[in-house]
Amino acid sequence: MNKEIREKIVTVCDEKISKKGENVGLSFYAFFANKNNNPTLLMEVATWWIMTHKLDHFEKATKIKKMILEGV
Numbered sequence: 001m002n003k004e005i006r007e008k009i010v011t012v013c014d015e016k017i018s019k020k021g022e023n024v025g026l027s028f029y030a031f032f033a034n035k036n037n038n039p040t041l042l043m044e045v046a047t048w049w050i051m052t053h054k055l056d057h058f059e060k061a062t063k064i065k066k067m068i069l070e071g072v
Contacts, residue, residue: 001044001045001048002041005031005041005044005045006068008031009031009045009064009065009068010065010068010069012026012030012031012061013026013061013062013064013065013068014065016030016061017061017062017065022060022062023060024060024061025058025059025060025061026058026059026061026064027049027057027058027059028045028046028048028049028050031045032045053067053072
């Protein structure tokens, strides 16, 4: 994934954690607007989430942030 989406994922995770606490869960849809204005990027993140890492639909924001920061 490109640098911009990785930064956005970390930002969204930080926002969710600060608002709802360390146990907050999210799906990969949390990183996108309710419009499908970049289907290629959406599929790239979905592939990373579902196919590459076989993550559940909802995962803890802390886990996702850690994975992104570690470059997983």
